[in-house]
Amino acid sequence: MFSRLGGHVLDVSAHCDLPCGVYDPAQARIEAESVKMIIQKVNDSDDPDMKARGLLIKEQRSELVKHHIWVLWTDYFKPPHFEQHPQLHMLVNEATKLAGATGTKGSWDVSKADDLLAKIDEIAEIFAETKKG
Amino acid sequence: MFSRLGGHVLDVSAHCDLPCGVYDPAQARIEAESVKMIIQKVNDSDDPDMKARGLLIKEQRSELVKHHIWVLWTDYFKPPHFEQHPQLHMLVNEATKLAGATGTKGSWDVSKADDLLAKIDEIAEIFAETKKG
Amino acid sequence: MFSRLGGHVLDVSAHCDLPCGVYDPAQARIEAESVKMIIQKVNDSDDPDMKARGLLIKEQRSELVKHHIWVLWTDYFKPPHFEQHPQLHMLVNEATKLAGATGTKGSWDVSKADDLLAKIDEIAEIFAETKKG
Amino acid sequence: MFSRLGGHVLDVSAHCDLPCGVYDPAQARIEAESVKMIIQKVNDSDDPDMKARGLLIKEQRSELVKHHIWVLWTDYFKPPHFEQHPQLHMLVNEATKLAGATGTKGSWDVSKADDLLAKIDEIAEIFAETKKG
Amino acid sequence: MFSRLGGHVLDVSAHCDLPCGVYDPAQARIEAESVKMIIQKVNDSDDPDMKARGLLIKEQRSELVKHHIWVLWTDYFKPPHFEQHPQLHMLVNEATKLAGATGTKGSWDVSKADDLLAKIDEIAEIFAETKKG
Amino acid sequence: MFSRLGGHVLDVSAHCDLPCGVYDPAQARIEAESVKMIIQKVNDSDDPDMKARGLLIKEQRSELVKHHIWVLWTDYFKPPHFEQHPQLHMLVNEATKLAGATGTKGSWDVSKADDLLAKIDEIAEIFAETKKG
Numbered sequence: 001m002f003s004r005l006g007g008h009v010l011d012v013s014a015h016c017d018l019p020c021g022v023y024d025p026a027q028a029r030i031e032a033e034s035v036k037m038i039i040q041k042v043n044d045s046d047d048p049d050m051k052a053r054g055l056l057i058k059e060q061r062s063e064l065v066k067h068h069i070w071v072l073w074t075d076y077f078k079p080p081h082f083e084q085h086p087q088l089h090m091l092v093n094e095a096t097k098l099a100g101a102t103g104t105k106g107s108w109d110v111s112k113a114d115d116l117l118a119k120i121d122e123i124a125e126i127f128a129e130t131k132k133g
Numbered sequence: 134m135f136s137r138l139g140g141h142v143l144d145v146s147a148h149c150d151l152p153c154g155v156y157d158p159a160q161a162r163i164e165a166e167s168v169k170m171i172i173q174k175v176n177d178s179d180d181p182d183m184k185a186r187g188l189l190i191k192e193q194r195s196e197l198v199k200h201h202i203w204v205l206w207t208d209y210f211k212p213p214h215f216e217q218h219p220q221l222h223m224l225v226n227e228a229t230k231l232a233g234a235t236g237t238k239g240s241w242d243v244s245k246a247d248d249l250l251a252k253i254d255e256i257a258e259i260f261a262e263t264k265k266g
Numbered sequence: 267m268f269s270r271l272g273g274h275v276l277d278v279s280a281h282c283d284l285p286c287g288v289y290d291p292a293q294a295r296i297e298a299e300s301v302k303m304i305i306q307k308v309n310d311s312d313d314p315d316m317k318a319r320g321l322l323i324k325e326q327r328s329e330l331v332k333h334h335i336w337v338l339w340t341d342y343f344k345p346p347h348f349e350q351h352p353q354l355h356m357l358v359n360e361a362t363k364l365a366g367a368t369g370t371k372g373s374w375d376v377s378k379a380d381d382l383l384a385k386i387d388e389i390a391e392i393f394a395e396t397k398k399g
Numbered sequence: 400m401f402s403r404l405g406g407h408v409l410d411v412s413a414h415c416d417l418p419c420g421v422y423d424p425a426q427a428r429i430e431a432e433s434v435k436m437i438i439q440k441v442n443d444s445d446d447p448d449m450k451a452r453g454l455l456i457k458e459q460r461s462e463l464v465k466h467h468i469w470v471l472w473t474d475y476f477k478p479p480h481f482e483q484h485p486q487l488h489m490l491v492n493e494a495t496k497l498a499g500a501t502g503t504k505g506s507w508d509v510s511k512a513d514d515l516l517a518k519i520d521e522i523a524e525i526f527a528e529t530k531k532g
Numbered sequence: 533m534f535s536r537l538g539g540h541v542l543d544v545s546a547h548c549d550l551p552c553g554v555y556d557p558a559q560a561r562i563e564a565e566s567v568k569m570i571i572q573k574v575n576d577s578d579d580p581d582m583k584a585r586g587l588l589i590k591e592q593r594s595e596l597v598k599h600h601i602w603v604l605w606t607d608y609f610k611p612p613h614f615e616q617h618p619q620l621h622m623l624v625n626e627a628t629k630l631a632g633a634t635g636t637k638g639s640w641d642v643s644k645a646d647d648l649l650a651k652i653d654e655i656a657e658i659f660a661e662t663k664k665g
Numbered sequence: 666m667f668s669r670l671g672g673h674v675l676d677v678s679a680h681c682d683l684p685c686g687v688y689d690p691a692q693a694r695i696e697a698e699s700v701k702m703i704i705q706k707v708n709d710s711d712d713p714d715m716k717a718r719g720l721l722i723k724e725q726r727s728e729l730v731k732h733h734i735w736v737l738w739t740d741y742f743k744p745p746h747f748e749q750h751p752q753l754h755m756l757v758n759e760a761t762k763l764a765g766a767t768g769t770k771g772s773w774d775v776s777k778a779d780d781l782l783a784k785i786d787e788i789a790e791i792f793a794e795t796k797k798g
Contacts, residue, residue, distance in 0.1 A: 022167040030157050052720050053771070055451050071338045074362040082356070089355035092347070096340040106452070185321050186372070188584050203735045207761040215755070221746070222754035229739040239585070294425050318587050319638070434770070453630070454717050469602045473628040489614070495606040532543035556695050 025124035028068035036113035095119035156258035161201035228252035237255035291390035294334035302379035361385035422512035424523035435512035496516035557656035560600035568645035601644035690789035693733035701778035760784035
């Protein structure tokens with residue numbers, strides 16, 4: 001389950017719930033990185049069309065962030081994980097809210113994207129711990 | 134642009150084409166890993182419902198593989214990359230075909246998924262090289 | 267916000283989070299009713315094509331159930347709701363799992379659909395309470 | 400087929416065309432309510448970002464309205480219904496146009512949303528009558 | 533608005549409803565041709581996997597047929613067209629039903645696809661007449 | 666495989682890769698025509714809402730153009746075609762780029778749409794030649 005990617009070693013986290021399943025917080029993170037980039041690029045520009053397109057794509061990417069996190073929470077995490085990590089529910093709820101109207105969807109403040117990325121990393125830490133056990 | 138993920142260091146490759154853009158061959162790879170898992174799981178089972186669901190999800194995930202690779206080829210790679218890597222067109226074409234009817238969509242042979250993963254890794258190597266330059 | 271529908275009075279629950287938003291557990295329930303109907307219809311039939319189509323549509327409708335419930339949990343419910351209803355996280359998590367691989371996606375057992383409907387109704391009860399306050 | 404929802408009794412209208420099917424004009428109505436809310440909220444605001452996001456989401460929700468109404472017209476209603484309700488074709492055509500470019504998609508006039516809601520209610524009345532028969 | 537395509541002259545019918553719009557019954561026809569091909573190919577084969585994939589893709593393509601026809605009916609055709617062609621409503625309704633559960637979605641009978649194609653051609657005739665006027 | 670459409674004879678190009686498949690460059694062309702119309706209509710107007718909606722729909726239609734061209738390149742064209750038409754890879758790559766950020770997505774210049782249409786016609790010429798053989 002190791003593959004060289006970009007010269008680095010990437011541990012593609014995997015769990016089989018059926019059918020499949022390959023879970024990986026990287027999916028949410030890649031979209032959230034994209035959201036941050038869009039915010040920065042739009043803030044650095046004064047082209048109204050770039051802003052309009054940025055708003056549109058930020059909306060879609062933020063929705064993907066929400067979706068990928070929801071999938072982890074529902075499909076990957078199980079009751080024992082929630083018992084061991086009682087903060088996990090609120091963490092996931094806050095992360096998905098940070099990709100919504102009160103977060104990156106409704107704001108051009110890059111700190112919203114940073115907060116979102118930090119929450120995704122917290123979820124990824126817990127995810128990583130559950131893979132060790 | 135470094136983030137700890139699963140206890141490992143993940144270099145989220147990024148490139149800004151605008152609006153955005155965060156490109157990462159990991160997106161195609163995660164879906165292709167999923168396709169391989171589905172094939173293995175279905176081959177190890179004799180439940181017809183699992184096979185029916187696996188066929189359906191394999192179709193969707195394979196389509197995602199194609200989409201993510203197409204996006205890299207059109208949105209990330211530029212003429213100088215094609216000049217430096219003249220095999221890149223056929224590599225991408227073969228990779229997307231391997232996720233189609235003559236590949237993982239139309240087969241339960243795990244070697245198709247392995248071939249697909251190997252092609253994605255070849256694309257990822259070239260991708261990584263272009264990031265260094 | 268009252269509208270006659272089917273001869274009955276339907277209170278379309280609404281909440282504005284921005285932009286919009288009209289939240290209503292009925293969306294999840296309609297899809298879950300559909301899932302139950304599909305299961306019953308397929309179980310009462312011996313047509314393999316109906317079963318194949320039923321499996322496919324059951325997969326899609328179950329996914330919609332998950333999506334509608336996730337939206338309620340992330341976009342509608344707020345921290346005070348979670349404090350007042352500490353069981354809400356697990357309730358939502360169990361409901362979405364019941365529309366997944368271990369629930370209506372992976373089974374032809376009508377009791378899975380009934381369990382899913384019961385969970386949706388529990389969420390709807392809490393939802394209704396929050397509208398009163 | 401009765402379920403308590405939000406403290407009220409909701410008659411989830413159902414009809415099985417197969418596979419499934421649960422038809423309910425509430426689906427179109429919920430989206431149309433959302434469209435109306437968006438229009439009101441944007442009209443009451445002077446935030447250009449809220450307007451831009453509202454325009455985007457209004458487009459999507461209006462499309463959902465069209466889709467749900469089309470499904471009723473094609474999948475639920477049958478020739479005898481059209482004979483009994485000769486106005487039904489134009490009613491459906493006008494309702495879907497009201498969710499399009501000449502209706503809620505192309506306008507910030509709340510009366511367009513009200514007209515759309517009124518048409519949906521007319522369709523729902525006919526729908527309810529057909530369930531009695 | 534003429535373009536050589538496949539060695540023949542293709543008159544891409546166009547009408548601007550705004551924003552845009554380019555309407556063309558060819559979109560529905562291409563998908564319906566695909567549905568017919570799938571049916572023929574599956575009927576000529578005894579590979580259960582081809583049948584399973586064919587069923588899945590037939591479902592999606594049939595849905596696209598419905599969507600393209602609905603768009604013509606709601607977005608392109610206007611009241612004067614309906615007055616001049618009083619059969620148009622039922623024609624469209626029948627065409628979309630022929631791409632549904634009682635048509636190509638629910639059957640492997642190639643005559644269903646032929647009936648669907650014939651209805652699309654009837655709609656295309658009316659469409660062509662309205663372009664002349 | 667001939668059908669009268671709009672008073673003209675349309676040769677619906679078809680190829681069966683399985684399952685199905687009906688390939689036709691007309692699909693990409695219709696969407697690209699739509700993109701051109703949107704650009705013209707928005708340029709001729711000073712309504713900011715029409716521009717905002719045009720930007721949104723131009724984004725979606727451009728994405729469809731990309732998708733339809735990618736499908737031709739991966740699913741229809743085979744190695745012998747690439748040998749006979751060595752320019753095909755770059756032609757397809759340029760066409761899809763012309764429907765992207767550096768093309769019709771990121772611009773209101775109608776010449777971008779004209780360039781895109783010309784590239785699609787070049788692809789259609791090659792497509793037509795391969796059907797003769």
